Amino acid sequence: MPDEASGPAPARAVAVREVPFRGGGFRPRTNSYVSWAVFAGLILLWEAGSRLGLISPIALPAPSQVLGALVDLARTGMLWKNLSVSLMRLGTGWVLGSILGIAVGLAIGLFTIARAALMQLTSALFAVPKIALLPLFIVWFGIGESSKIATILFGTFFPAVIATYSGVDNVDRNLIRMGQSFGLSWGSIVRKIILPGALPAILSGLRISSAIAIVLLVAAEMIGAQYGIGAYILQAGSLFAIDQLIAGVTILAVLGLLISWVIARAERRFLDWRS
Amino acid sequence: MRLLADRVGHRYGTTEVLRDIGIAIGGGEIVCIVGPSGCGKSTLLRMLGGLEQASEGRVLLEGEPPAGSLNPITYIFQDFALLPWRTVEGNIRLVLEDHKLGATAMRAIVDDVLERTRLKDFRAALPRQLSGGMKQRVAIARALAVRPAVMLMDEPLSALDAQTRELLMDDLVELWTRERFSACYVTHNLAEAVRLGHRVHVLSRRPGRIRETVEIDMPLAERAERAAELEAMQRHIWLVMREEARAADRELADAG
Ligand SMILES: Nc1ncnc2c1ncn2[C@@H]1O[C@H](COP(=O)(O)OP(=O)(O)O)[C@@H](O)[C@H]1O
Ligand SMILES: [Mg+2]
Numbered sequence: 001m002p003d004e005a006s007g008p009a010p011a012r013a014v015a016v017r018e019v020p021f022r023g024g025g026f027r028p029r030t031n032s033y034v035s036w037a038v039f040a041g042l043i044l045l046w047e048a049g050s051r052l053g054l055i056s057p058i059a060l061p062a063p064s065q066v067l068g069a070l071v072d073l074a075r076t077g078m079l080w081k082n083l084s085v086s087l088m089r090l091g092t093g094w095v096l097g098s099i100l101g102i103a104v105g106l107a108i109g110l111f112t113i114a115r116a117a118l119m120q121l122t123s124a125l126f127a128v129p130k131i132a133l134l135p136l137f138i139v140w141f142g143i144g145e146s147s148k149i150a151t152i153l154f155g156t157f158f159p160a161v162i163a164t165y166s167g168v169d170n171v172d173r174n175l176i177r178m179g180q181s182f183g184l185s186w187g188s189i190v191r192k193i194i195l196p197g198a199l200p201a202i203l204s205g206l207r208i209s210s211a212i213a214i215v216l217l218v219a220a221e222m223i224g225a226q227y228g229i230g231a232y233i234l235q236a237g238s239l240f241a242i243d244q245l246i247a248g249v250t251i252l253a254v255l256g257l258l259i260s261w262v263i264a265r266a267e268r269r270f271l272d273w274r275s
Numbered sequence: 276m277r278l279l280a281d282r283v284g285h286r287y288g289t290t291e292v293l294r295d296i297g298i299a300i301g302g303g304e305i306v307c308i309v310g311p312s313g314c315g316k317s318t319l320l321r322m323l324g325g326l327e328q329a330s331e332g333r334v335l336l337e338g339e340p341p342a343g344s345l346n347p348i349t350y351i352f353q354d355f356a357l358l359p360w361r362t363v364e365g366n367i368r369l370v371l372e373d374h375k376l377g378a379t380a381m382r383a384i385v386d387d388v389l390e391r392t393r394l395k396d397f398r399a400a401l402p403r404q405l406s407g408g409m410k411q412r413v414a415i416a417r418a419l420a421v422r423p424a425v426m427l428m429d430e431p432l433s434a435l436d437a438q439t440r441e442l443l444m445d446d447l448v449e450l451w452t453r454e455r456f457s458a459c460y461v462t463h464n465l466a467e468a469v470r471l472g473h474r475v476h477v478l479s480r481r482p483g484r485i486r487e488t489v490e491i492d493m494p495l496a497e498r499a500e501r502a503a504e505l506e507a508m509q510r511h512i513w514l515v516m517r518e519e520a521r522a523a524d525r526e527l528a529d530a531g
């Protein structure tokens with residue numbers, strides 16, 4: 001029986017095929033070279049289209065013209081003037097809204113009274129588009145900075161509340177029980193177990209609320225502001241200065257990218273314990 | 276110091292989980308509790324540790340805890356319960372930080388327990404970098420750090436594979452031989468119970484009552500070699516438990 005001794009080698013005279021591989025796919029990856037290449041390619045295509053007259057300069061000016069508008073904006077000092085007031089509104093509103101939101105979210109996550117009193121209210125107010133409240137805030141706080149900041153604050157408050165209390169709710173109960181079994185104080189359990197455990201949810205809440213903050217900033221500045229990126233875009237539009245309009249939109253896009261980069265850095269810094 | 280359950284019973288809503296349990300833990304002995312799944316072993320341990328209140332009977336402490344004990348009744352959990360964002364050292368420090376020990380004393384305790392559990396090289400590792408066996412060693416180090424009078428262990432080896440379980444059992448025997456700690460050790464694994472227990476309480480299916488108590492005189496350190504004698508004891512316990520386990524199995528299936 002020489003055949004039997006041959007072990008795992010395929011038998012002769014029988015059709016032999018390899019087992020087809022079917023385990024691939026469903027695993028998309030990012031590649032920053034490709035992202036940048038797509039970006040650059042689109043801009044080049046756009047520039048070429050404008051130069052060849054395929055894209056009307058009235059409808060969409062060439063990227064080089066937009067760049068020109070940006071350079072102009074920087075040279076006259078208006079870039080900084082508009083950007084600084086916008087950043088001030090965005091920063092103040094977002095930071096205050098997030099701090100208050102995290103505090104209230106924590107209260108809802110920890111105390112029965114706060115949960116009973118505030119959870120439904122939060123859900124109801126979360127759904128209201130906050131820009132609808134700007135006129136009210138103007139009546140209350142005047143046309144100045146306060147009403148714009150209040151709109152952004154209000155808009156970022158609710159996502160922070162909801163992210164925080166759902167984060168607290170999802171902290172592993174076993175870890176809390178462990179803390180109690182070692183006799184940790186209430187404050188230690190909150191600071192060392194609950195807050196770090198809720199941090200992933202809080203940070204993703206901040207990511208969402210930063211996008212909401214930019215939308216509300218622009219909307220508020222379009223309704224009543226002399227300076228600011230939103231006011232600049234509105235003004236450019238009413239003058240049909242499309243190159244300036246697109247320059248303004250570009251600034252917003254860069255701002256959004258920057259904020260999401262900062263949050264990604266924070267996630268890497270504070271959540272490095274996740275696999 | 277001894278920890279006593281005095282005619283403890285418990286119900287969740289209308290389901291009676293435990294009935295008339297009397298046990299005593301202390302004197303440097305390991306008391307094992309075995310019983311079919313769902314018979315209330317974890318519930319009993321939570322009551323012994325003050326994490327849940329019994330609906331009947333009382334859990335009592337007899338005598339003063341030894342001087343220097345930071346947390347007389349200390350748990351070891353099946354799922355380790357380590358904070359994933361803290362290193363091995365940080366997880367041990369967590370349970371010391373509230374005691375205002377001072378930097379040098381804290382450092383000394385951490386060094387000492389890492390030495391005793393042979394974890395020195397893993398001081399700065401995060402839990403996700405450790406195997407299950409190493410995680411449970413960290414949890415044991417953390418428990419030792421607070422100098423417990425009684426350790427409550429809820430299936431501490433059940434999340435580990437068979438080989439790691441053997442290794443950790445040897446570690447526990449060695450540790451006990453050195454420290455003579457008292458413990459209540461809950462398990463559904465009879466081999467663990469006869470290897471580690473000075474006394475084994477066999478619980479019935481829900482509502483859990485003590486069906487039988489088996490005393491094992493053989494010194495822990497000798498048990499690895501005298502496997503045949505242990506085998507006989509394990510067989511005896513299994514015969515007591517088998518009907519209960521079978522009935523409990525069917526009950527769970529009915530409850531869906
Ligand atoms: N918090 C709870 N609420 C209601 N029922 C519970 C609760 N905890 C445990 N039980 C029930 O009590 C019984 C005993 O649970 P447990 O003590 O975990 O058993 P064991 O650890 O012996 O497997 C089970 O039937 C379980 O479903
Ligand atoms: Mg259990």
